[in-house]
Amino acid sequence: DAGVIQSPRHEVTEMGQEVTLRCKPISGHDYLFWYRQTMMRGLELLIYFNNNVPIDDSGMPEDRFSAKMPNASFSTLKIQPSEPRDSAVYFCASRPGQGALGETQYFGPGTRLLVL
């Protein structure tokens, strides 16, 4: 398996533009997580899905952020409109959800977002 795949790896955009981040979890994993990492706030959980259903989105900073998981192999995190303070590294992670190693999270390579 190729692991968790994220695209794009880098994104530079201007304030006010829409940004869409993409994630393909490891096949067979039941859980998918979106994190944001900054120096100021560390690693923050934004939202997570179980079997494609959003379970907890309390970490989503505001209405400008939205996430979807239309099927088991694809998820998006959208920011509209983007602001400079959204600049961060966004990680997607997945985990099996069952079995002896069900709790182990596997992170994608991240998307480095810069909003000018």
Add this chain to the structure above:
Amino acid sequence: GENVEQHPSTLSVQEGDSAVIKCTYSDSASNYFPWYKQELGKRPQLIIDIRSNVGEKKDQRIAVTLNKTAKHFSLHITETQPEDSAVYFCAAGGGGSYIPTFGRGTSLIVHP
């Protein structure tokens, strides 16, 4: 919700020395405690974890200890090497879903 405190934020050691990173948590229901290592520009990767029914776990040069009464757990790295230089995150999670809350991270620097 769970609150995880991690100390120190930066740790500098000489090659061959031991390094200890400590975390405390607030939710007594937490029963899963993973540690992740993140090298510069890379993704966090699990290096070791411990569950509440175990007090200590070792894997070669790394070990974790857990004190459920005091609600703290620690990562111990012996005989440190320059390639151990990275940011280390602790996390705590519990209940049926094991959703972890992460600490703020410790930047470990191992000087050759």
